[in-house]
Amino acid sequence: MGQLLRVQNFTVSRDGFGAGEDQSLERPFGHADPGELFVWAGATASWPMRTEPGGSRGLDDYITRDYDRNIGAEIMGRNKFSPLRGPWADESWTGWWGDEPPFRTPVFVLTHHPRPSFSLGETTFHFVDGDPASVLERAKEAARGKDVRLGGGATTIREFLDADLVDTLHVAVSQVELGHGVRLWKSPDELRDRFEVDVVPSRSGVTHHFFWRK
């Protein structure tokens, strides 16, 4: 089937927002509380950021443990990488993830303000300016035959959906209401013209939406 572009473990509020407003260094998700949005994932045994043993191994864990299966590269938006806007004042910002980012592949950060690539642990960040199709082409080449993860945020996912480049999309719809923020959709039904969908409630409180191309 060739290389897929996959969205995985992307969590939105019940009203369709992937993050709140007013992102800052202290609040990567703006007024949204990431602990509340991602509680379903953090409770699983396979959550990539887990540091303690334990965790659930049911439905939600199937999803978090699929995070890196056959993934060879990630594409993310500038705002997932950094709270900074505009030209890079300096290059000291290296992401939110400490010395061992969980990606462990090449990562392509979309930005109009390129800067040199750098590596941190097993992850290499590249900064690219281009339309979705050309960035995807670069990421697929870097992925060496494996799939590419589209890491978000919501604006970036929208751009790739609008360009019809997304093959599979997993979105966990939380019960949290945000009211405003960075919108993924008004309703998951917007994607039903192009995608098949499985809608699966989890006892953790989120409702998983699994989309794949018709």
Next chain:
Amino acid sequence: MGQLLRVQNFTVSRDGFGAGEDQSLERPFGHADPGELFVWAGATASWPMRTEPGGSRGLDDYITRDYDRNIGAEIMGRNKFSPLRGPWADESWTGWWGDEPPFRTPVFVLTHHPRPSFSLGETTFHFVDGDPASVLERAKEAARGKDVRLGGGATTIREFLDADLVDTLHVAVSQVELGHGVRLWKSPDELRDRFEVDVVPSRSGVTHHFFWRK
């Protein structure tokens, strides 16, 4: 957390049977129709026996694509390997799976009638006589740090459950009724004393049961 013993993609009838009666060369599942039992898995993009492109990529596919993730060995019962009973008349029987069995790891076949190990494609079959704990110990050693899959059938899974050696168990409960056959359980509720469980209906018609140790 160490190495897990995992049951995956094991399908039973609504009344709790993993296979029918009167297994034979022509009817590996006895009077049960495997096409009917496994239709949920066969429809997915990641079903290990799939030969054609296509297939669904929703809930059921998360499960079939987890089949070989971090698996380093399999344990199976004699009746999963072969319809023959008693001492091996000869050693020409090499399983149901053709020249490329889907396991691609060492496989330990439980039998009171040992025969020499052999390799087929990327799979090596070993024939072992022993109690579940000692066979599991051998399989874990062969798995080199990865998990061990307990491949069935129902009788073998029961033996390992009774010895309290199973860490996670995924069973797809089909809508098919068999009436009689090789029983896994009377009801999935039997396992609730020792296991947490997520019960997740799929639109393919099966209800997935994901168990993990309390």
